[in-house]
Amino acid sequence: MNATFNGSFAALSRQMSAVWTLKALGLGAVGLTLSVEVLGWFFRRFGSKGFLKEVIFFPTEFACVEHVFEPTLQCLCPLPHGLETSLARLLRHVLSAKSTLDICVFAFSNMDLSRAVLALHSRGLVIRILIDKDYGCITGSQIGPLRRAGIRVRYDSGAVHMHHKFALVDGRRLVTGSLNWTLQAVQKNKENVMVTEEPRLVTPFVQEFQRLWDANDPEGCGRAAPPPQQGTERQGTERQGTERQGTERQGTERQGT
Numbered sequence: 001m002n003a004t005f006n007g008s009f010a011a012l013s014r015q016m017s018a019v020w021t022l023k024a025l026g027l028g029a030v031g032l033t034l035s036v037e038v039l040g041w042f043f044r045r046f047g048s049k050g051f052l053k054e055v056i057f058f059p060t061e062f063a064c065v066e067h068v069f070e071p072t073l074q075c076l077c078p079l080p081h082g083l084e085t086s087l088a089r090l091l092r093h094v095l096s097a098k099s100t101l102d103i104c105v106f107a108f109s110n111m112d113l114s115r116a117v118l119a120l121h122s123r124g125l126v127i128r129i130l131i132d133k134d135y136g137c138i139t140g141s142q143i144g145p146l147r148r149a150g151i152r153v154r155y156d157s158g159a160v161h162m163h164h165k166f167a168l169v170d171g172r173r174l175v176t177g178s179l180n181w182t183l184q185a186v187q188k189n190k191e192n193v194m195v196t197e198e199p200r201l202v203t204p205f206v207q208e209f210q211r212l213w214d215a216n217d218p219e220g221c222g223r224a225a226p227p228p229q230q231g232t233e234r235q236g237t238e239r240q241g242t243e244r245q246g247t248e249r250q251g252t253e254r255q256g257t
């Protein structure tokens with residue numbers, strides 16, 4: 001009787017042990033699956049090195065981008081709607097700014113990009129635009145309307161063209177490539193834009209923007225100046241909201257810009 005009980009107890013123990021082993025294996029499998037899912041999401045979101053990377057090619061597809069600005073609006077224009085075109089993707093990167101936007105482009109005449117910058121300005125973001133002195137005021141340039149809205153603009157006064165085309169979103173997301181912020185470049189040209197949050201790539205652009213911004217301080221006579229202290233820059237010294245008659249150069253936007 002005792003031997004029978006001991007045998008049954010041993011069998012029950014083995015059975016329980018097997019059940020717990022199976023449960024542990026099951027939990028392990030679930031944990032492993034979840035880990036793989038989480039890692040997969042992380043790499044999809046941030047790329048293999050953990051940072052956002054994206055490449056966008058232009059010309060953009062022929063479509064409306066109203067949904068980027070007003071997702072709930074039923075736009076009635078005749079263009080195709082709801083497409084995530086190259087321009088829509090670029091606009092989303094610009095509009096993702098939460099605190100600052102620094103723009104350093106050779107020419108700026110694209111009205112959709114201008115609308116995005118004005119929208120950010122109306123939200124109270126700190127925006128700085130650095131532009132080539134010759135191409136900043138071509139016909140159709142958006143620099144005038146942006147300045148009149150109160151956005152700070154500086155003109156690169158160097159002897160050669162300021163030919164950069166990059167923007168820094170919140171000082172941590174770099175948007176750079178061959179694309180000028182013009183209608184021609186966005187809709188007609190073959191252009192490339194790379195977006196990255198890789199600090200080793202972003203930091204030199206942040207430093208270069210600040211260097212050029214300081215070097216073109218109208219009060220610094222072209223000399224590199226220390227970073228401006230908040231609230232010390234005077235109205236009008238950066239042609240901010242005080243556009244003078246005759247200072248804008250007239251011209252036509254040339255092919256290729």
Ligand SMILES: [Zn+2]
Nearest residue numbers: 064066075077
């Ligand atoms: Zn539309």
